[in-house]
Amino acid sequence: MPAYVTYEKARPRFQFQMRIPEHARHAFNGRKMIKKALGNISRAEAEMQGAQLAQYYKALFKKLKKSSSPGEPSSSQRSPQVNFPLDREINARIIDTHRYRQAESFRTKWSALCDAADDVWQAFEAQLQDSLLQARRDLRRQSRETLDRILSELQAELNIQFHGxxxxxxxxxxxxxxxxxxxxxxxxxxxxxKISIxxxxxxxxxxxxxxxxxxxSALDTVETWRSRAIEARSFVNEKTYDKYLAIGRDLSQVLTRRPVESMTESDLNVLLTLWRSQGNRPETIKGKLGLLKTLLKPFDADRTLRGLVDALPSIKGQSGGGRIHFSEGQMxxxxxxxxxxxxxxxDDRMLLLLMGLLATRLEEVYQLTSADLERTPYGWLVRIVDSEQSGHGDSELKTAQSARRIPIYTRELFPTLDSWLNERxxxxxxxxxxxxxxxxxxxxSAASKRLNRILRKLFPADRRLVLQSTRNTATTVxxxxGTDQRVRRRFLGHTDNNIHDRHYETGELLDDQDLDAGARRIAEYLHRLLEFENISGI
Structure with a gap:
């Protein structure tokens, strides 16, 4: 009989015992020996159970030794240790975790005994009866032996720590x-x-x-979003993906190895604190919470998790944090x-003038080529299109409806810009x-950073003023x-906002002649601001 199985004549029963190597004792609360009662069973059955237990513990000892060997990453480096309080909820989860594992072991043993003789099954049932008697004795005596062993095994195997x-x-x-x-x-x-396995x-x-x-995991939510986006649209915008990935990483930092399905109100508060420590402003945090809800949706059939997000107190200062137009003095x-x-x-000077006259998004200007401009008596007609609409290049628009042709008045009002455009x-x-x-x-990207640095230098007290505020200013002008609302929307490349306009008088029908009045007002406004500032050519 192997050394780790002994027979106690006084009880009588077989017992498994195995020495715990020194390097593994920290995982068993410093104990030197593992002892487990096998019950009053046959010698063959005791040897079989002893061999199984020995195999399990040898593998566990080997794993612990590897994690503590010099030059090998420790278990805490591979996966951070998670601490759990021994409260009512965690106690119930410990019991269910143990039950789940025992049920798996029982099912495996059942499968192994499928073709066994009746006496083997009778011996198995007798063993369970002995175990039941022992469990009842443990309850009466409030024995901690089995529980302490289970807690030590869970802590060692899963790299967790219980405290209480x-x-x-x-x-x-x-x-x-x-x-x-x-x-x-x-x-x-x-x-x-009487019951099913x-x-x-x-x-x-x-x-x-x-x-x-x-x-x-938190990062699983990001990959699920990415897979669904690819399935729906055949591609994923990398900048958008990076936004979701950053949120997933922050949530992973809060949850560590806990699943998103276990997220609590406390976790969300820690996440908010993390975002504030990163310098995120209230409006940014509000946007991130919206993206977080998108990530959680596939894992939240009953809306419990998204309900936690919705139940968060209002984020102070989040209203009114959007982009605003420049006042005349600021402009x-x-x-x-x-x-x-x-x-x-x-080039940055000319870029700024073009953004002021066109009221376009920055990237729309940077994508312009010589083929997109047409000479007119008053200046130029500028075509804003993507590569599919133009048939060349690789330009992209925010939406297909953003394509438009905008007149700009440069010949008389902005001769320096006019000459520069002619050269290009x-x-x-x-x-x-x-x-x-x-x-x-x-x-x-580089031009945006350069011009926004100037803005931060000039207006450090108001972060709502950004380069794109030129668009807000243009629509305000x-x-x-008195420019018609639909012309203003078309000028900025926005879509119609009611059913009649979308289906019967779509804004895409508005062309440069319709936008001319708005273009003239913007040009006159900029010229009036700059004409007495002694700027050469303007």
Missing amino acids: TENDRQSLVHDFNAAQISLIEDFLSAIQG NDLFPSPSSQIPLVELWGH RTFFVYTLKSGSARN ITAGGYLFPDGSKSKYGIRS MRRG
Whole structure:
């Protein structure tokens, strides 16, 4: 008989015992020996169980040794340790985790005995009866031996740590011992055909909340979103993907190895604190919470998780944090400073003027080529299109409806810009040939940073003023000048906002002649701001 199986004549019963190597004792609360009663069973059955237990513990010792060997990453480096309090909820989850594992072991043993003789089955049932008697004795005596062994195994294998007071642990002892009796009784009922083997298993989600046991990690939500986006649209915008990935990583930092399905209100508050520590403003946090709800949706059939997000208190200061238009004084300050600055690039000066006249998005201007401009008596007609609409290049628009043709008045009002455009048209290619694509395929990233740095220097107290505020300013100028609302929307590349316009008088029918009045008002406004500022050529 192997050394780790002994027979106790006084009880009488077989017992498994195995010495714990020194390097593994920390995982067993410093114990030096593992002892487990096998019951009053046959010698053959005792040897078989002893061999199985020995194999399991040898593998566990080997795993612990590898994690603590020099030059090998420790288990905490591979997967951070998670701490759980021994409260009522976690106590129930410990019991269900143990039950789930025992049910798996029972099913495996059942499969192994399928073709066994009747006496083998009778011996198996007798063993369970002995285990049931022992479990009842443990309950009466409030024995902690089995529980301490199970907690040590879970902590070592899953790299987790349970903590609590003596009262917390004693409460778990009673619940665990009572659950052991119920489990063994269910095993006997399964052998007798009273219940199904499947009835032995608790719900996977009732186990300890670890992604190794059930549920999905925070990063799983990002990959699920990505897969669905590719399935729906055949591609994923990398910049959008990076936004979701950043949120997934932040949530992963909060949950560590816990599944998103176990997320609590406390976790969300920690996430908000993390975002604030990263310098996120209230409006940004509000946007991130919206993206978080999108990530959670496939894993939240009953809306419990999204309900937690919706139930968060209002984020102070989140209203009114959007982009605003420049006042006349601010617009003049920004343009005059940039146009007169000795450090600003000449292309950036021309870029700013074009953005002011066209009221376009920055990337729309940076994508312009010589083929997109047509000479007119008053200046130029500028075509904003994507590569599919033009048949060349690789330009992209926010939406297909953003395509439009905008007139700009430069010949008399902005002769320096007019000459610069004429030179670039003659040269061919991009109007801004120095723009190199970022990792997201955006050519205007560097220019955006340069001009926004100027804005931050001039207006440090109001972060709502950004380069794109030129678009807000343009629509404000047109509105105050009496320009029709549909013309203003078309000028900015926005879609119609009611059913009649979308289906019967679509804004896409509005062309440069319709936009001329708005273009003239914007040009006159900019010229009036700059005409007395002694800027050469303007």
